Amino acid sequence: MTHTEFVGTGETDVPPFPLPPAGVPVIANDDAALRIAAEVARQIAPGAAQRDHENRFPARELDIFSGSGLWGITVPRAYGGAAVSYRTLGQVIRLIAKADSAVAQLSQNHFATIASLVSCASPEQARDLFALVLKGYRFGNAFSERGIRHVGALKTRFQITGDTVTLNGIKHYCTGALSAHLVQIVALDEDGHSHLAIAERHAPGLNVINDWSAFGQKGTASGTVQLTDVQVPRNRVIPVWKAYRPDAPFADSAISQFIQAAIDAGLADAAIDATIDLVHTRARAWIDSGQEKASDDPYTIQMVGALKIRLNAGLALLDRAGDAIDYAVSTPSAQSVATAQIETAQAKVLTTESAMEATNRLFELAGASATDRKLNLDYLWRNARTHTLHDPVRWKYAIVGNYYLNHALPPLHAWS
Incomplete structure (x- = not known):
């Protein structure tokens, strides 16, 4: 089964998507971003209702979107990006959502993670991760949990061992994780502070289950992420609590x-x-x-x-x-x-x-x-x-x- 073929939901551990191909363009400015977004929207709009009807993941459409360079437009200029305005980003997302709102939502946590890197990452962390974003890498979310008092009362903690941290837990509503190249896992330290531990999608012990069964936004495949002794380098752990x-x-x-x-x-x-x-x-x-x-x-x-x-x-x-x-x-x-x-x-x-x-x-x-x-x-x-x-x-x-x-x-x- 290819990623463009899988349909429906179930207790299926979906394998990682291929890494992005070489040659993803770096968009230069706001005008270019809006022009390219309009073209991407034109390409992905046909068939949106049919994809929903067939409960089919929009893999091709997602690749068109992220492969266009649009997923890197908020990377700061100091790291090679266009640093477009947020007014422009809002217009880009609106254009894509008008064409297919599920495809647009798949990018939401990606752009939020870029913002977290701008505010909370060290220069070394930013340099490492922004270089991957400009190559077309996609972030996917592993944040929310069930059975907790409120959305911020997370149970997932990380344990530090030398140069790595270890994570165990179950995450739900994980928009973008299924199709990501890097999965940002929200976990708390011993003081209860939130961090993003950014794991490779193919990391041992990280399993993405295609069990999203909501009646809407079907194409997001916002399923479950299971974490079993997942190892993340400490230099990929971002102290996002500092933004708040x-x-x-x-x-x-x-x-x-x-x-x-x-x-x-x-x-x-x-x-x-x-x-x-x-x-x-x-x-x-x-x-x-x-x-x-x-x-x-x-x-x-x-x-x-x-x-x-x-x-x-x-x-x-x-x-x-x-x-x-x-x-x-x-x-x-x-x-x-x-x-x-x-x-x-x-x-x-x-x-x-x-x-x-x-x-x-x-x-x-x-x-x-x-x-x-x-x-x-x-x-x-x-x-x-x-x-x-x-x-x-x-x-x-x-x-x-x-x-x-x-x-x-x-x-x-x-x-x-």
Whole structure:
């Protein structure tokens, strides 16, 4: 079985993917990144609904995306990358998510890891790992656990023996690990501080199980990682807890949330475009409208206008958040990081709600024929519903309200 063929889920230990081929391009600047992202989106969009219907992992599409050089665009210039702005990264992720949100989500933890290396890695660690990223290596996540009090109360610890650390444990919701070349494992030290232990995907004792069974974002294959005496060199252990120190924070939390918001924006954009197409090609005017075409129905016109207004507002906030993150990265302080978090939280609220409303309205405006299972249009709703559960928007409202009402800075962790 090749990686382009495996379908469905099960208790299958998936072998590592091949290393990237030689010659992955290094993208030079923001304009090039946006141009290439548009071309990648054009290539991977066809067949997205069918891949979901067949529960097929988008291996070819993922290779097109990472092989384009886009996965290295946030590497700092000092290490050979383009260091594109976060505004640009948000636009890149939105374009890819509009084409296939599962493929976009596979890159989320990769970009979050690059941000962690910028903020917390030593120059030697950064030089080592950024060189691999620019060659096309993909990071994949092994973070979350089950049976714990909350998402940050991890059980996985690492033991230090000489120049290596040893890890044991089970990780769930491991987006990107199946197709990664390097797996970033979150583990705690004896003081309870979080670290990223970056293991080779083929490391002995590291097994990725293809057991992702959610009804949405099927193509992420966000399954289970089993760790049995996995050895990681100490020079591949990154003290990411340092990004969340109240006295000297970095923008890592905002960056992680920002990418999630960009994915939701892409989902909303895809759903609105699908709605417009279906209104023109399948929907009928309502009997009481007095119109010949559904596209002339005044209530349909109003709803499409409302969807576009809400999405455009979310995109504007996403750009503002990207600018705030750029400033916080270049000028880190408690206030600049808090501003980036607040701007990102506001964008996250609107993009989440836009994605959910747009994927619901698609069926209302297109009519009953849009529910035909052969069309598989519900995959957009299922993807939006699944992805927007990553962290609750109700807490984004609370963070924003508490900031403006009581001048309270947001909490410093990866979900705020």
